[in-house]
Amino acid sequence: MKSAKKTAWFCSNCGNEYHQWMGRCPACGEWNTLVEEPVGGHDPEAAEKDEAYTSRKKSFLGFRNQKPESLDKVAATDENRMTLGSVEVDRLLGGGLVEGSLVLLGGEPGIGKSTLSLQVALHCKGLNTLYVSGEESPKQIKLRAQRLGGNQSQCQVLGETVLENIVKIARETGPDILVIDSIQTVYSEKLDASAGSVSQVKECASALLRMAKATGIPVILVGHITKDGTIAGPKVLEHIVDVVLQFEGDSRGAYRILRSMKNRFGSTDEIAVFEMTGAGLREVTNPSELFIPMHKEDLSGIAIGSMLDGTRPLMIEVQALVSSAAYGMPQRSATGFDVRRLNMLLAVLEKRAGFRLGSKDVFLNMAGGLRVGDPAIDLAVVVAVLSSNLDIPVSQRCCFAAEVGLSGEIRPVTQVERRIAEARKLGFEEIFVSSFNKDSALARIPGDTIGIVPVPDIGSVLKHIGR
Helix, strand or coil, X not given: CCCCCEEEEEECCCCCEEXXXXXXXXXXXXXXCXXXXXXXXXXXXXXXXXXXXXXXXXXXXXXXXXXXXXXXXXCCCCCCEECCCXXXXXXXXXXXXXXXXXXXXXXXXXXXXXXXXXXXXXXCCCCCEEEEECCCCHHHHHHHHHHHCCCHHHEEEECCCEHHHHHXXXXXXXXXXEEEEXXXXXXXXXXXXXXXXXXXXXXXXXXXXXXXXXXXXXXXXXXXXXXXXXXXXXXXXXXXXXXXXXXXXXXXXXXEEEEEEEECCCCCCCEEEEEEECCEEEECCCHHHCCCCCCCCCCCCEEEEEEEECCXXXXXXXXXXXXXXXXXXXXXXXXXCCHHHHHHHHHHHHHHCCCCCCCEEEEEEEHHHXXXXXXXXXXXXXXXXXXXXXXXXXXXCEEEXXXXXXXXXXXXXXXXXXXXXXXXHCCXXXXXXXXXXXXXXXXXXXXXXXXXXXXXXXXXXXXXXXX
């Protein structure tokens, strides 16, 4: 008598497996994320006959045959990298695409994931690309390729969703780069679960990883994100891949931010800015101009702050609005900034500078839709709030790069030389920094056009602003 297929409950957020349904996943703490999916039986005899079990067992035999090696005898060689024809993408990857790497490109629908992946395939000189699409037909991809331009002869298109067929064709054709659009549409015939399920995403990503490491073919996986902004599928998918790149921004706007969330071959927290045009994504080489909109000089509540996103310095406009509380209880709202840090800075202003803001509404916004976590933006936030409260405009030809402490002192920040150089390049006349920075960091260069203003506390900043 044939036994019924066994099922288990998988968490769609973290991928953990359970034998029964629970409202909340004990591993990640998320509610209503457990889904039921079929699994292989636990009978040893039945498992040996199971084709999926046998294939997975054989796939790990190569690892078992390896012998341990002393670390001092391991050859330390540089990774072979491929130039993708995009300066910003190559910089984000750490200098190019590494052979045998697995890259995950995530983002909201319509943000530009397929456009970027196809644009890379068309513009990487001397590299043959196999573009596997499970969502669009080859004719649709042809129409997009005509709009993007580039060398279409070096890009092969395959409309396939079966994992085994994709791996077979990739091994036969031997492309330089393999693009999968998207990983949620690919499924393995050895599993009974539907495409996009937890078990299918894990199995397909693992199989593509093994193929990439065995053949040296780098694989780019296009993945969707959920409504809360995380990569769709189990969290283990981000642990499997080598690099995680995520698109951010409003799909209705023109600008996109590509952020490096994980990179085993380079630095993380790097960003690249693109503009969506009729001919594809255009690289924005100077992102600071994006976050400093043009407006009149005599506007209060605006200050320019210097921040670092990874190793890239950016100038961003901080907007603040202070008004009398209309509903009794004052409101505190921040867009692109931590509201708890805003409350702390307001408390410092009230305690150390004597400004009574407890009965007023305070609204804060970071221009350009960027999320700021650099503490160097503190001084710009304080100046913008005071400018709005006193209705005194701040010169748009000066910027701020310092952290504000609980005692009202202006604290130094890291890589102040990079921030000063960026302000100098953009034509700012003054930059306010902490007087506790090293003298070497504040040294002026011959013919310098920017004035470096060191300040020790908030009171000193107010004297300079109000002059």
